[in-house]
Amino acid sequence: MIEKIKVEEIEVLVEKAKQAQAEYETFTQQQVDKIVKNVYQQTLANAEKLAVLANEETGFGKVSDKVIKNTFASEQVYQSIKDVPTVGIINRIEDKKMIEIGIPLGVVAGLIPSTNPTATTIFKSLIALKTRNAIVFSPHPKALKSILTAVEIIEQAAVEAGAPSGLVQVIQNPTLDATSALMKHENIALILATGGKAMVQAAYSSGNPAIGVGPGNVPVLIDETADLKHAIDCVISSKTFDNGIICASEQALVVDASVKASVIKELKEKQAYFMNSEESQKISQFILRETGTLNPEIVGKSAFDVAKLVGLNVPETTTILISEQTEISSHNPYSREKLTPILGLYTVDSFEQGIATCKALLANEGTGHTAVIHTTTDANAEQFGLEMRASRILVNTLGALGAIGATTGLAPSMTLGCGAMGGSSTTDNITAHHLMNVKRIAYGVE
Numbered sequence: 001m002i003e004k005i006k007v008e009e010i011e012v013l014v015e016k017a018k019q020a021q022a023e024y025e026t027f028t029q030q031q032v033d034k035i036v037k038n039v040y041q042q043t044l045a046n047a048e049k050l051a052v053l054a055n056e057e058t059g060f061g062k063v064s065d066k067v068i069k070n071t072f073a074s075e076q077v078y079q080s081i082k083d084v085p086t087v088g089i090i091n092r093i094e095d096k097k098m099i100e101i102g103i104p105l106g107v108v109a110g111l112i113p114s115t116n117p118t119a120t121t122i123f124k125s126l127i128a129l130k131t132r133n134a135i136v137f138s139p140h141p142k143a144l145k146s147i148l149t150a151v152e153i154i155e156q157a158a159v160e161a162g163a164p165s166g167l168v169q170v171i172q173n174p175t176l177d178a179t180s181a182l183m184k185h186e187n188i189a190l191i192l193a194t195g196g197k198a199m200v201q202a203a204y205s206s207g208n209p210a211i212g213v214g215p216g217n218v219p220v221l222i223d224e225t226a227d228l229k230h231a232i233d234c235v236i237s238s239k240t241f242d243n244g245i246i247c248a249s250e251q252a253l254v255v256d257a258s259v260k261a262s263v264i265k266e267l268k269e270k271q272a273y274f275m276n277s278e279e280s281q282k283i284s285q286f287i288l289r290e291t292g293t294l295n296p297e298i299v300g301k302s303a304f305d306v307a308k309l310v311g312l313n314v315p316e317t318t319t320i321l322i323s324e325q326t327e328i329s330s331h332n333p334y335s336r337e338k339l340t341p342i343l344g345l346y347t348v349d350s351f352e353q354g355i356a357t358c359k360a361l362l363a364n365e366g367t368g369h370t371a372v373i374h375t376t377t378d379a380n381a382e383q384f385g386l387e388m389r390a391s392r393i394l395v396n397t398l399g400a401l402g403a404i405g406a407t408t409g410l411a412p413s414m415t416l417g418c419g420a421m422g423g424s425s426t427t428d429n430i431t432a433h434h435l436m437n438v439k440r441i442a443y444g445v446e
Contacts, residue, residue, distance in 0.1 A: 010181040013136050013169050017107045018187050020166035021134035025104055029087040035161040036130050040078035042157035043122045043150070047071045050118040050153075053146035058114050060300025061242035066118070069242065069414075072404070073119040076412040077126050080405075081432045086131050090438070097443035102436050104132035106189035109182050111203065113195045115245045115300065115339065116414060117143035120194055121150040123414040125168050129158060131436040133189070137170040138179040140195070148172070183208060190435065194415050204423070211430055213415055214422040216247035217337040217366025218399045219358035221384060222263060223351055223375045224256040230396065231374035232266035235343075238398035240319050244341045245300040248370045248392070248403030248416065251337055252325075252344040254357045260347055272343075273303065273318045280323040280334070282310045283342065287333035294339065303341040328360045336365045351380060355387050362389050368422020370394065370403045391419050391427035405429055 027035075043050075051066035085091070091100040110124040121137060128135040139147035148170055155168040171178050179199070183191050183206040191210035193203035200212035222231050239250050255263050264274070275283065286309060289295050298306050303321045307314040314321070325344040328335040334344030346361075348354040358371055371390040375381050385393040392410065394402040405412040413429035428434065 007178075007181050009171065009173065010178060010185060013171065014107060014182070014185050014187050016166040017134035017136050017169055020164040021104065021107055021132070023164045024132050024134065024167055027087070027132060029085060031162060032087055032130065032132060033082065035158050035163045036078065036082070036126060038161035039126060039129060039154050039157045040074050040082075042153055043074040043125075044071060046150075046153050047074065050122075050146060050150055053149055054118050054143060057146050058117070058143050058300070060115060061245045065242035069116060069119040069246075070122060072406055072412065073122040073414055074126070076406065077123050077414075077431075080412045081127065081130050084130070084432055086432060086436055097445050099441040101439040101441070102131070103439060105435055105437060106133060107187055108133050108135045108435060109185075109188045109191045109208075110135050110137045111179065111183075111191065111193045111195050111199060112137055112139045112143070112147055114140035114142040115247075116194075117147050118150045120414045121147055122154070124192055125151075125154045127430070127432045127435050129163070129167065130432045133435055134167045135169075136182060136188075137168075138182050139170055139174050141174050144174060180206075183210075192415060192430070192435075200423070211415070211417065211426065211434060212424055213247070214368060214418040214424060215337050215366055216249075216369040217251050217335075217361060217364065218248055218370045218372060218403075219252050219254055219361040220250045220372040220374070220399065221254045221354045221358050222256065222259065223354060223373065223377070223380055224258045225376045225380065226259065226374040227376060227396070228259060228262050228266050228374075232263065232270060234374070234396070234398045236267075236270045236272070236319055238400040238402075239341050239343065240303075241398070241400045243300045243302055244400075245339050246400040246404070247337070247339070249339075249400040250343065250372060251366070252335060252346060252361050253322075254346045254348055254354050254361070256351070256354060257347050257349050267320075267322065270319055271315065271317045272320045272322050273307075273314045275312075275321055275323050279312055282312060283307070283321060283323070284333050286310050287338055287342065288336075292330065294337065298342075299339045301340055306340055306342065328357070328364050330364065335361055351383075355384060358384075358388060366390075366422075368418030368420075368424060368427070369416065370399060372397075372399045372402070389421050391417060391422070392429075403429075 047070035417426040419427035
């Protein structure tokens with residue numbers, strides 16, 4: 001009986017979304033843009049409220065940084081898509097005698113993680129509404145209340161601006177079965193999957209088109225020419241932002257031996273704590289569960305709180321816990337993704353060895369996601385980019401904010417494609433054009 005109720009809820013949600021989208025598909029660009037603008041304004045106005053809710057409910061991260069993420073997901077995403085044509089004729093290519101016509105996909109399924117619940121909900125809603133789609137969210141149960149509140153604000157703002165009711169909906173009783181039923185529903189046009197590896201794989205095997213995001217495990221190469229003060233400022237700011245919960249935050253430092261002493265000095269000046277072997281061992285046993293997956297008890301916690309969990313005595317001002325490492329393997333948590341302010345530190349004797357180490361870290365986990373280099377040599381940056389199996393190669397900036405497009409020219413996005421190398425369908429930062437099909441009128445040119 002319970003299973004039947006779950007399935008019935010999905011049927012009701014998708015049917016309502018389908019009907020609303022059929023009406024919304026007839027809207028003009030002006031009508032669509034009015035709706036998107038109001039959603040942006042209302043979510044921006046509620047950025048702090050949603051940040052507080054997400055923090056209280058999940059226990060992850062910092063309210064102040066969640067406000068920044070919510071603001072980014074509303075304001076910067078809106079500014080990046082507001083002038084993009086998505087209705088009717090969107091482009092005339094005169095020299096090829098071709099006309100492009102934008103058409104919506106239909107009903108999108110949006111999977112929302114507990115790590116970035118409200119920002120991801122805002123982001124996916126804006127790009128879905130901009131492209132005349134409806135969206136049905138499957139929320140992580142641990143962040144249900146904050147996601148429900150975000151959807152309520154978004155749906156109300158859309159309706160106030162003239163949208164049909166039902167364009168933005170959410171599963172009220174989220175379970176794995178309910179999410180599976182949503183992803184497999186015949187009227188789902190596309191799945192936007194942001195979450196754990198198993199959930200992303202389930203999206204790709206659902207039978208419906210999907211865009212998924214794999215895990216991050218961002219290596220950071222600091223070469224001998226790097227501006228070390230700037231590099232460490234970036235690393236500390238990024239890794240402590242929302243307590244390291246963004247999947248593009250730095251996971252391991254790979255440092256040229258010639259500048260290692262200076263790097264350590266800069267890190268210590270920023271209150272990074274270097275663990276000895278015994279302390280590293282204590283922490284390592286707490287990073288992963290017996291299943292080999294990340295321990296949720298450390299996710300989004302501060303360095304001081306993580307240390308306290310295992311009885312490690314560190315100053316309250318500690319920004320990051322650092323452990324010097326040599327091994328890269330699935331069994332070594334310091335060489336894997338850690339969504340908390342913990343870093344592994346690897347020492348290399350040359351730029352070439354640095355590249356090899358970063359490649360090994362990505363191969364261990366996070367293939368296709370993001371890699372960072374700090375250098376003042378353009379040739380090194382380009383060589384690094386050519387060799388890394390990553391979709392985003394960031395140079396002299398913060399991993400967490402650079403990858404999502406906050407400190408770089410990348411498309412502002414809370415969903416980062418990892419390409420075929422990472423089991424994804426695109427290397428792009430997902431944005432509005434990924435949720436729109438394009439028809440082409442093509443004249444004979446011979």
